């Protein structure tokens with residue numbers, strides 16, 4: 001049965017987010033920049049406040065009541081995240097500062113230990129810089145090569161070509177932050193495992209919006225950012241299969257990640273502490289634990305359904321404009337809750353500035369996916385990205401603001417005549 005958020009639930013959810021109730025430039029705020037970062041419910045803000053008001057102490061070291069409570073809450077947050085992802089055990093959950101740090105951790109530890117000259121790292125054209133640059137750095141230091149899975153005109157991956165025998169690692173986003181494409185991670189993981197490659201999934205744009213079950217996805221590593229899923233900035237997670245994490249060398253060196261330090265060396269602590277050097281972001285981890293509780297309580301199926309409805313509605317309303325090109329799959333069920341677009345030759349920065357004047361927050365630019373934009377023959381797009389607290393009437397206001405912007409600029413189709421709605425104009429560039 002499809003479950004939808006009803007209007008009462010939606011109102012209650014909105015009431016949980018104090019920031020949403022404000023006016024910007026005299027207009028009610030419409031926050032459509034959730035792919036950059038989400039807003040935080042009161043429960044998350046209060047949990048962090050409570051930590052600093054009542055039990056601020058370091059974790060895993062003090063033998064006093066505050067330290068014990070801080071440690072308990074920190075580890076409880078880890079257990080909540082493990083349950084949220086259906087991970088094997090809490091010790092397969094490493095707290096990081098976010099997706100970027102999680103991916104760098106794998107590149108610098110598993111990558112350096114396992115890749116040699118001529119090995120291939122398989123990426124896609126739709127990766128965020130966070131899932132590109134760490135691999136470029138690793139390739140430069142190990143002699144490994146970068147390859148990419150080609151992109152089909154509809155914004156999905158072309159998985160028809162067999163993976164190369166030399167592929168040792170596949171690093172792919174679960175959901176694209178520009179095209180919205182939800183990638184078939186299970187299929188990719190199965191194909192990768194058949195040739196003995198390891199699979200890292202960038203879950204920054206998926207974990208906030210889809211029910212993620214890491215055993216069913218079949219991936220080896222899964223990276224996410226707490227701040228995109230109602231949690232605080234500076235909170236993030238790397239999930240890894242236990243055997244892989246156990247065999248990996250540590251990332252950063254310092255306190256907490258060691259079992260013993262001698263005059264001539266050290267031995268590593270057990271999982272997950274081996275990868276959590278120094279004092280961690282304690283309040284942030286606790287906040288993330290409350291954020292995943294919040295998401296689980298509303299229900300990821302309902303959130304997904306709500307965002308899919310908003311996306312389908314937005315796509316349908318955008319089709320009223322012949323000048324608009326939407327990038328990525330035409331069908332809302334194949335994409336996450338975001339829509340990147342261009343309107344004729346109006347520059348996305350002008351678009352974002354005009355929408356901001358109406359209190360509407362979107363993002364414009366390359367969204368840290370420059371190779372993708374180049375591949376599409378673009379330098380920038382505008383992007384509206386939704387979350388559980390957004391509404392259809394906000395989409396209506398957004399569409400009216402698009403109309404105003406168009407009327408001001410008198411937008412006309414671009415010289416490339418890309419006015420085909422729902423089609424990704426993959427031009428020229430080859431993988």
Ligand code: 7TS
Pocket residue numbers: 035036037097098099100101128130131173175176177202204205225363367368
């Ligand atoms: N991967 C993807 C797919 C992302 O969308 C982002 C952030 C990251 C990784 C990096 O996450 P971080 O929390 O470590 O910074 N994406 C965006 C965006 O689309 N707009 O602002 C940030």
